[in-house]
Amino acid sequence: MEFRVMGPVEVRCDDRAEVLSGRLQRTLLGVLLARANQPVPVDVLTDALWGDQPGPRAPQKLQLHVHRLRGLLDTPDRLSFGETGYRLRAGQDEVDAGRFDALVKTGTATSEREPQRAIESLRAALALWRGEPFADVEVPVLADWARRLAERRLTAVEALYEAELACGLHEAVLGELTDLVREHPLRERLHELLMTGLYRAGRRSEALEAYRAARHALVSELGLEPGPELRELQRRILADDLPEPGPEPSADRRDVPAQLPVDVRGFVGREAELAELDGLPATVVITTLAGTAGVGKTALAVHWAHRVRARFTDGQLYVDLRGYGPDEPVSPADALAGFLRALGLDGAAIPEDLDERAARFRTLVDQRRILILLDNARTVDQVRPLLPAGSSCRTVVTSRDSLAGLVARYGAHRIDLDRLPAADAVELLHDLLGARADAEPEAVGALAERCARLPLALRIAAELVRSRPGQAIRELAGELADRQDALDLLAADDDPHTAVRAVFSWSYQRLDPAVARLFRLLGVHHGHDVDAHAMAAMAGSGLRETRRALDVLVRAHLVDQPSAGRYQPHDLLRAYAAELAEATDDATGRAAALTRLCDYYVGTASAAMDLIAPHEAKRRPKVASPGSESPVFGSYDAAFGWLDRERANLLATTQHGEPDHVVNVSDTVWRYLHIGGYRDDAFALHTRALHAAQALGDLAAEANARRVLGVAAHRVGLNVQAIDHLERALALYQQVGDQSLLAVTLSNLGAVTRRHGNLSDAADLIRRALALHEELGDKSQQAAATNNYALILHALGRYDEAFGLLEQSLAIARDNGDRNVEITVLCGMSEINTELGRAHQALDYARLALSVAQDAGHRPFQGTAIRMIGIALREGGEHEEAISHLDTALHIARTAGDTAQLIPALNGLAATHTSAGNPAKALSLYLEALTVEDGPRIFLENAHTYAGIGDAHAALGEHDQAAEHWQRALTIYRRLGTPQADVVAAKLAVSPSSTDGASRDCAPPRCG
Known part of the structure; x- marks a missing residue:
């Protein structure tokens, strides 16, 4: 027997819901459960059912309701009568509130020492929550219990997110925390958790902005300053003094992805499909969810994935394949690159060939318990390379296509999603509209049908109803019916039930002009998700105004928030926005918005690069400032984090922007792509820049593109290609007379030639580079060339000369803020000391190199420094510790895929x-x-x-x-x-x- 009070009051027996005949019977059961296993006096029950006007036949009516309630119970003697009243017998595990309390107690008790176990308990507790306690019963005697349960739920939510942050899952919970902070702006603990998550995700400025928002809410609403815990957290974030959670993860747990999007709020129905997913045998490792546009495939997949993610201890991978959006679908090669990076491979280690990528992916996930969600697939060919080979992983694929090939060839289990059943569609509207839906049940049913019972359309319609409190639901439903006849239908697969443009239009027409324009611009933007800064740039409006407009679109369900500060419309809505933009805004206006966006991205990227590579600032293109309301980077990490978040959008602008924009982006971010190991992006961007430069007839731009392509090719061991690009770049720099970059290219070519084994030719090239730098008085570019020459002298055994050059190079690098050269030089100093038998000094230099590499976020260089620490330890006779360090260095070298590091x-x-x-x-x-x-x-x-x-x-x-x-x-x-x-x-x-x-x-x- 199961009793449910966390939501509408229910009785279930043998997984079958018993029908409670009305409000009085639900009230009776609720009051009895509130005092389960205790006698409840007759006058208390009478007062709860009929208030202060019970009527003369109240005792007889009460007996009748008790009799009917007994008929629903597994045994009538569960509900007994004694001298002091009626008593309902129910064990703690038979009442959802009792199970909830027990699970929360377990979760909070284990959160510090066993956060993963706490997550499982707290997730299980929160899964019992179906809505407000006693949602269909309003009596004072139950109000206190309902409030306690609601407060207990918030406590459980806070404990859950604290445990997930302790497990390093900050990216996975930021979206949910943002929503909760918006719902409960006066709850300081939620603000603390959001700030902590943002900081650990590398978004320090957003964490501080979250504090400012929390303080504003507390002061304006309560007249109180934030408490000491919140103020202390702000201080530690300002000081970069917030410790990482828990102990350092072990080597086999280093790379645990947590990529699921935010869980769906207010999820309704689909119980049969959820049960089918839960009940699939272990032999079924691929499941496809097929159905028409907007039917809720992604919502179901994400909701189920969150319910079961504790079972997949090695992580969750997610990719939106964009099979049916207005943009190009994501290729299997790009999807695999993202997965491989999430699993710990640096960009340079990701194979070029699609089959090799797929093989590497299958190797990495073999024997690991990983949930893989492939969302919005278009074809079987798009999915096939992304499938693991073993049975330890579970893959879920969503698509508008049936993907019959996956069923036939791979034994996939297909679940076909139809539109929501009428009852579930109505229930969703009831959940969204509350009492207004209760007052007009027939109109709610009509509105559900007008929306084709599609969840996306239902949510938009409900928000419109809420926005017009003075108008009856039946009037709005009738208005939608009129519009539906007059408008073209947005149909998929010729199915008239997917016609949702009328619902979109109904919502769109009520937007203020500025908000409507911003919605249309989302259809012009070529990226995926976007932040408020970029949309403000597109619109040419202020940041505050843009954020307000985006909040309106979020509330209207015209835009989703996949994570904190990011906005993304459903692909149907993006297509609708693009269609509106083309019909409403002239081509000149759309082009101007894209130009502003391109200028914003390249200007902000240039500001970020000023922190990452300040020594190259003079060589970067002169671009317009992104404006006073653009992101401000207070640290190297903040700048690097912004580039990581916006990389896809920044590169997307080069597919549609003017040739000079493509060239500027390549010249601006090449160093960032090199440090981050984003090999695919680097080759794609710089090749695009090469073609753009040739189209412009810009020889200097072509030389720049060839120089950075040569560096990228050298990084991955493609030395023949590297030499070809660099030699062509040399000829072009000579032709245009750019002596400074000619010297840089000579040094780069010398480094490749040295790696190819010709030390004499390499030395000649680098000496020419140094002479040119000296002639130009260009100290800022001498560090790398001096280091490259020192490496040759070192190889030739001229240790004292090499060390002297390294000292010169180190001084120049530190003056310029060139961390890449600084790390390399320190490693070289360590190696020379090792060669000379000075293990102690070698260890000092190597440890200093590691510290700089960690600060710079340069993982391959961290591996180099750790290798030098290991070698120094070996020379000091500490073999066990040396092997431990060298094992770590080897792991990093393998994931980086840089042969220059792997062989050493x-x-x-x-x-x-x-x-x-x-x-x-x-x-x-x-x-x-x-x-x-x-x-x-x-x-x-x-x-x-x-x-x-x-x-x-x-x-x-x-x-x-x-x-x-x-x-x-x-x-x-x-x-x-x-x-x-x-x-x-x-x-x-x-x-x-x-x-x-x-x-x-x-x-x-x-x-x-």
């Missing part, structure tokens, strides 16, 4: 295993290093690999194999002219394979 990481870890007495393990790592790149192996790290393989074989007593690999290493060392040649030659001279009985106790060269 493998070599360093292998050499440490040999030194620690495990040469067999070392051999497997060295052999992996040999497979990293194809083609001739003539550069220095390959020689170190061969030398290390020789050392490992020698340690195993396999002297012939040792001599063979030492000889290969010696050939390369001699060709390069490096000092390791003498060390390896000495080993060969005393090797038992060439001299019987000779000692092989020879120290290995320092090449790890």
Whole structure:
């Protein structure tokens, strides 16, 4: 037996809802449950049912209602009568409020030490909540219990989000917290949680703005300043002194994505579909939700995903494939790039080929419990590469298409969604409209049918009803019927039931002109989600005015808020907005809005880059200031965070903007894309910029595009392409007479040539670069070239000269704020100290490099610094700690996909295993290093690999194999002219394979 009071009062027996005959019977049951297992006096029941006018037959009527209620119970003796009144017997687990209290108690008790367990308990508790307690019963005797339950629910919500923040799920809960703060502006704990989540998501300025909003609400409503906890939190955010939650995650839990959109508020119905999803056997790993536009496929998928996400302990992945929106659908390659990045791969590690990406994705999710939600798919081909291979993951796909190929080939289970049943559509309107719906039940039913029983249309219609309190629902329903005949139908798949343009129009026509214009501009914007700053730029209006307009659109359900501060219309509404814009606004006006948007994005990006790479400010294009109301970046992290959030929108403008805009974006953000490892975006943008420059006949712009394409190609080991682009860039810079960038390109070409194994030519190129910098008096660009030349001297064994150049380079880099060069130089200083046997000094430089890399958010460079820490520890004899650091460095190198880092990481870890007495393990790592790149192996790290393989074989007593690999290493060392040649030659001279009985106790060269 189950009793429900958290929502409408219900009785359920064997999963069947019993019908309570009316308000009096629901009131009787509610009062008895409020004092379950205790006698309730007759006069208390009589007063609850009939108030102060019970009438002369009240006792007999009460007996009749008790008799009817007994008939609904599993056993009549549950409700008994004694001397002091009626008593209803019910266990705590039989009443939803009792189960709710028990789950909340468990959740709050475990939130600090076991936040994941707390999340599961609190989510289960909140899932019991179906609406306001005793929603269909209004009697004073139940009011206190209802208020206590509502307060308990808010406490549970706060505890839930505190636990989720403790688990690092800040991105997943920000949207929900924003909604709750809007609903409960005077609840300080919710403001604290929102501020904490925003700060941990790298959105410090928004966290401080949230504090200002909280203070304004408290002062204006209560006349009180925020409490000490909220003020202390603001102080710590200002000081960047807010600790991260909990202990550092273990290596196998580092990359746990939590990408689900915000759960649907006021979700109604679909109980059969939810039960079907819950009841699917473990062998069904793919489920498709198919149905027409606006029928609620995404809402159902997201709602179910939130209900079960605790079962998927390794995370949740989500992508909107945009199969039916006005923009181009998301390609499988781009979707996979996003998934791989969420799973921990840096951009450079993401394979170029679609099949390779799919294979890497299947490898990463194998044996992991991950929920994958592929939303709004258009075709089977769009979905197929995104499917995992094993049975540990669950994939849910939503589409307007039936996707029969997934069923036939992969055994997917398809659930077809029809429009909401009439009862559910009416229930949704009742939930949204409250008492007004109760007063006009027939009109509510008519309105549901006018909206084709589509959830999207129902929510918009309900908001219009609420916005016109003086008008009857039946009048509005009639008005909609008239409009529906007069307007064209927005139909999908020729199904007249998907006609929702009339509902959209009904809502749109009541918008103020400025708000209506902003809605139309959402159809002009080519990105996905957008913030208020960008929309203000498009509209040419103030930020406050724009935010107010967006809030109106959100309340009208014409725009969603997928996360805090972001706005996104449903694809049907975006299409409708685009259609309105074309019909209402002239082409000149639309083009001007896009121009303002492009100017805003590139101007704000340039301001962000001034913090990220201040030393390159003079080389960036001169673009208009984004204006006084644009985001203000108080730190490197804030600037980088903005670029991460707006990257997709910024790059989308280059697909539709003028050629000079494309060139400006490429020249502005290339360094950010390089640091972040956004390889696909970098190649796409810079190639687009190359074509734009050629179309403009702008030789300088073409040279810039080729230079950054060369750097991007070098990063991923495409050295032939890199050299081609850089050599063409050199010729163009010579042609246009840009000596400064000619010098930069010479240094870049020297770095690629050094990696290709030609130290002499590389040294010539970099010396030319340094001479040009000196001639121009251009100190700001000398740091990188000086560092590149020091690397060559280091390779040649000229350690003192190399160290002196590194000191010069470090000073210049610090003066310029060039963190990339600073990290590289510090790692080089550590390596030279290691070569010279100064392990303590090497460790100091490496740890300083790691600190700078962490501050800069440069993960590949963090791996380099950690590798140097490991090598310094090995040289100091601390093998166990050295192996731990080198394992971490190898993990970062693999996820970064940068061969320039991966081979040294493998070599360093292998050499440490040999030194620690495990040469067999070392051999497997060295052999992996040999497979990293194809083609001739003539550069220095390959020689170190061969030398290390020789050392490992020698340690195993396999002297012939040792001599063979030492000889290969010696050939390369001699060709390069490096000092390791003498060390390896000495080993060969005393090797038992060439001299019987000779000692092989020879120290290995320092090449790890």
